[in-house]
Amino acid sequence: MEVTRYLACYTGPERPGKVMLFVMRRAAILELSAELWDGLQADDVPDCERETLVRLGVLVASRDAERAEMRSIFERLNARSRRFTALVTLTLECNLACPYCYEEPFRGNVAMSESTADLLIQKTIERMDAGMDVVFDFYGGEALLALPILRRIAGQLSHAASQRGRIFEFNLVTNGTLLNRQTVQDLVDLGLKGAKLTLDGPKDIHDRQRPFISGSGSFDAILANIKATWDLVRIQLGSNYNRDNYERYPELLDQLLAEGITPDQLHMIVFYPVLPKSDSSTFGDFSASCSCSSEPWLIEASLYLREAILKKGFNTPKPLPSACMVEFLNDLVIGYDGGLYKCPAFMGQEDLRVGTLLEGIGDYGATYNMGVWKTEECLDCPYLPFCYGGCRYLLRLRTGAIGGVDCRKDFLDAVLEKFVRQDLELRSSPSPMS
Numbered sequence: 540m541e542v543t544r545y546l547a548c549y550t551g552p553e554r555p556g557k558v559m560l561f562v563m564r565r566a567a568i569l570e571l572s573a574e575l576w577d578g579l580q581a582d583d584v585p586d587c588e589r590e591t592l593v594r595l596g597v598l599v600a601s602r603d604a605e606r607a608e609m610r611s612i613f614e615r616l617n618a619r620s621r622r623f624t625a626l627v628t629l630t631l632e633c634n635l636a637c638p639y640c641y642e643e644p645f646r647g648n649v650a651m652s653e654s655t656a657d658l659l660i661q662k663t664i665e666r667m668d669a670g671m672d673v674v675f676d677f678y679g680g681e682a683l684l685a686l687p688i689l690r691r692i693a694g695q696l697s698h699a700a701s702q703r704g705r706i707f708e709f710n711l712v713t714n715g716t717l718l719n720r721q722t723v724q725d726l727v728d729l730g731l732k733g734a735k736l737t738l739d740g741p742k743d744i745h746d747r748q749r750p751f752i753s754g755s756g757s758f759d760a761i762l763a764n765i766k767a768t769w770d771l772v773r774i775q776l777g778s779n780y781n782r783d784n785y786e787r788y789p790e791l792l793d794q795l796l797a798e799g800i801t802p803d804q805l806h807m808i809v810f811y812p813v814l815p816k817s818d819s820s821t822f823g824d825f826s827a828s829c830s831c832s833s834e835p836w837l838i839e840a841s842l843y844l845r846e847a848i849l850k851k852g853f854n855t856p857k858p859l860p861s862a863c864m865v866e867f868l869n870d871l872v873i874g875y876d877g878g879l880y881k882c883p884a885f886m887g888q889e890d891l892r893v894g895t896l897l898e899g900i901g902d903y904g905a906t907y908n909m910g911v912w913k914t915e916e917c918l919d920c921p922y923l924p925f926c927y928g929g930c931r932y933l934l935r936l937r938t939g940a941i942g943g944v945d946c947r948k949d950f951l952d953a954v955l956e957k958f959v960r961q962d963l964e965l966r967s968s969p970s971p972m973s
């Protein structure tokens with residue numbers, strides 16, 4: 540047996556004689572004596588430890604075989620996948636006027652037509668007939684401004700799924716201003732499970748960053764809706780910060796608690812950076828969730844804000860293996876006009892459209908530079924299961940093209956150990972140390 544190459548080993552003065560291992564493929568954390576760790580690297584493994592170390596992915600039969608296996612990981616995952624997930628844009632209309640909105644250049648009074656909705660329903664039922672469960676995220680603009688068509692799509696798919704013994708579920712990506720109890724109750728019956736909504740920091744910042752079109756603040760309306768619906772639907776709160784204001788974002792956590800919104804009422808809180816866009820405006824809202832950057836201020840902000848969330852007892856994502864949506868055959872972004880994309884940030888960009896509902900998906904291998912991470916350097920990199928070449932959006936932003944990797948090494952070097960230690964120290968039920 541050999542020690543996997545997809546692993547980080549951390550030592551610290553607080554635990555002399557011990558090493559902490561973080562196994563990337565399983566996100567497993569374990570603490571070993573330095574002596575045992577030295578033994579493992581010399582292939583001297585006590586029999587009593589072997590089974591656990593294999594189960595947690597520390598030991599593999601062969602490092603070269605594991606490396607070869609990683610090369611084709613997405614082919615295997617895609618072949619096994621029985622779930623179709625799509626981010627479905629229902630309308631570009633919105634009742635807020637956020638200055639950083641990345642949809643701003645193509646926002647307007649346009650929505651999914653009845654015939655596009657029919658096509659979406661038909662194509663989705665074909666996927667169900669092929670044995671797939673379906674999870675949609677309905678998105679906008681503001682998705683709840685398109686409630687009639689949302690109800691029609693969800694109603695027909697929920698009915699089709701129950702007739703076929705399949706699952707249909709959906710989430711809302713919403714600004715939260717229209718998420719009242721009656722609406723949520725109706726939608727839960729059609730398969731609504733979760734709502735991702737946004738509060739951009741403490742009230743004064745939020746009201747400046749996310750005003751209604753009239754100019755008045757939306758903070759109070761959103762807070763009232765969280766209080767009215769948290770027991771019906773899983774609420775994830777996102778918050779967009781920038782370099783100049785992130786230090787004030789922990790105030791939001793205090794305001795939530797003061798309003799009686801407690802950690803058990805929210806599924807999780809995630810703070811996201813608002814990132815610059817190629818046209819020198821900005822890219823915000825939840826879509827930046829899968830991107831990261833190694834700018835020093837962003838590293839500092841990520842650590843500071845994550846610690847604040849955990850210290851107040853709220854949940855936030857653990858470090859987990861992840862890859863760009865582009866790698867997953869059954870994950871799509873569907874525009875209001877039936878255009879198909881592989882990333883929400885690329886929606887509306889003709890050259891990055893991968894097909895249409897009517898014509899199906901074309902070959903996007905070259906456009907998205909598939910397999911860009913299958914190099915010696917990436918296949919040998921311990922962070923591969925967390926990166927797979929990084930974010931094509933950020934790369935295009937920096938270089939104007941999707942022509943190489945967006946390397947996350949510096950970012951992960953700077954934050955991963957600290958994220959793991961935050962989880963061990965600050966979560967109320969910490970991950971078990973094996």
Ligand code: SF4
Pocket residue numbers: 826827829830862863864865881882883884929930931932933
């Ligand atoms: S390019 Fe991929 S990783 Fe980047 S934001 Fe889009 S889906 Fe996420």
Ligand code: SF4
Pocket residue numbers: 912916917918920921922923926927928929944945946947948
């Ligand atoms: S892009 Fe960088 S961090 Fe990502 S797998 Fe390759 S070498 Fe590692």
